[in-house]
Amino acid sequence: MTTPAGTEGFGLILTVDLDALARNYRALCSRFTGRQIGAVVKADAYGTGIDKAVPALAAAGCRTFFVALPREGVSARERLRAAGIADADAHVHVLDGFFPRASELYRTFRLRPVLGSPDEIARWTAWRSNENATLHVDTGINRLGIRWDRIDELVPASAIKDAGVDLVMSHFACADTPDHPLNEAQIERFAAVRAAFPGLAGSLCNSAGIFLSDEAHHDLARPGIALYGGASHPDAKMEPVVTAEARILVVRPVKAGESVGYGGVWTAQRETTLAILAAGYADGYLRAAGTIDGETGRQVSIAEHRVPIVGRVSMDLIAADVTDIPVAALEAEGPNICAELFGPTIDINDVAEAAGTIAYELLTNLSRRAARLYIGETEKN
Numbered sequence: 049m050t051t052p053a054g055t056e057g058f059g060l061i062l063t064v065d066l067d068a069l070a071r072n073y074r075a076l077c078s079r080f081t082g083r084q085i086g087a088v089v090k091a092d093a094y095g096t097g098i099d100k101a102v103p104a105l106a107a108a109g110c111r112t113f114f115v116a117l118p119r120e121g122v123s124a125r126e127r128l129r130a131a132g133i134a135d136a137d138a139h140v141h142v143l144d145g146f147f148p149r150a151s152e153l154y155r156t157f158r159l160r161p162v163l164g165s166p167d168e169i170a171r172w173t174a175w176r177s178n179e180n181a182t183l184h185v186d187t188g189i190n191r192l193g194i195r196w197d198r199i200d201e202l203v204p205a206s207a208i209k210d211a212g213v214d215l216v217m218s219h220f221a222c223a224d225t226p227d228h229p230l231n232e233a234q235i236e237r238f239a240a241v242r243a244a245f246p247g248l249a250g251s252l253c254n255s256a257g258i259f260l261s262d263e264a265h266h267d268l269a270r271p272g273i274a275l276y277g278g279a280s281h282p283d284a285k286m287e288p289v290v291t292a293e294a295r296i297l298v299v300r301p302v303k304a305g306e307s308v309g310y311g312g313v314w315t316a317q318r319e320t321t322l323a324i325l326a327a328g329y330a331d332g333y334l335r336a337a338g339t340i341d342g343e344t345g346r347q348v349s350i351a352e353h354r355v356p357i358v359g360r361v362s363m364d365l366i367a368a369d370v371t372d373i374p375v376a377a378l379e380a381e382g383p384n385i386c387a388e389l390f391g392p393t394i395d396i397n398d399v400a401e402a403a404g405t406i407a408y409e410l411l412t413n414l415s416r417r418a419a420r421l422y423i424g425e426t427e428k429n
């Protein structure tokens with residue numbers, strides 16, 4: 049494609065499709081058998097931009113949001129208020145819990161902490177306004193939360209009441225590997241936790257969990273990556289939300305036997321035509337997606353042709369081998385032509401996998417140097 053107006057001074061152009069985000073939200077809702085799908089919008093909504101993602105999700109009907117940090121909770125609440133949604137109608141949960149020195153933020157922005165230790169419950173109870181809270185029970189991931197086999201001893205019913213806890217949650221360690229035995233164990237442990245706190249609503253599923261058995265569903269789900277088009281489970285076919293396109297700076301020849309880029313790690317075996325793209329690892333495109341072992345790297349898409357990256361991905365530049373694209377096809381694209389790094393043609397999950405990582409890391413590392421465009425109905429409102 050050619051670069052849109054407003055992006056003239058940029059090398060990498062990120063387009064976030066808010067309608068695709070809303071469709072992914074609705075698709076998850078139709079798969080889910082519990083009461084409600086919340087949205088995890090931590091890390092700037094997985095790099096897509098919390099300020100745009102929250103109103104788009106709210107317009108799609110979402111009323112429960114999860115962030116990692118109180119500061120992120122402030123952003124979520126501010127966007128909800130700006131969208132005209134009353135504080136009482138939308139919940140913002142802080143997964144990392146209660147930060148006593150930021151206590152005023154919880155009050156001012158109506159944030160609900162996810163409490164994961166007896167001390168934290170006590171600190172919250174001593175301070176709390178009338179906002180409710182969530183109890184985090186660890187059923188096997190061993191990060192945050194009170195161990196499932198010690199809740200009777202550590203969390204008396206009176207503590208739940210005094211802390212205003214109305215939801216109990218736990219988190220899967222291996223839901224993206226459906227056959228992993230830990231999934232079944234966590235589902236059973238969480239069922240026992242629910243039985244111990246019959247008055248509380250329950251939340252267990254992240255994105256991948258929604259595609260495990262319905263028994264895992266409970267009342268509220270907390271998907272993140274699936275909303276943003278990342279793979280979480282073999283059955284979770286979500287729409288891409290972010291498209292990354294890099295401007296082509298120049299198309300140039302290289303002679304057979306010459307190397308390309310830093311380290312000279314890739315050598316042309318034939319007369320080659322290169323397209324040099326104005327994006328690199330400083331934009332968040334992974335260096336490991338380029339040539340590492342002398343072979344070609346990941347593919348990019350130019351003028352509807354998939355072509356390989358050759359040589360290392362450097363800070364600002366990427367070289368692609370466009371020898372096999374007919375010159376007419378390139379010329380037909382006109383000036384300002386771009387290469388798709390990932391999006392509708394090149395699956396972000398494939399790029400991440402080839403670079404030895406996951407779409408979560410690729411999305412959350414997209415840099416502020418890139419131009420960001422938002423498309424979709426929600427954006428126009």
Ligand SMILES: *Cc1c(COP(=O)(O)O)cnc(C)c1O
Pocket residue numbers: 088090143219253254255256270271272273274280
């Ligand atoms: C990040 C996070 C999620 C979302 O996980 P995805 O795999 O992105 O769906 C849900 N719950 C907790 C506790 C998390 O930390």
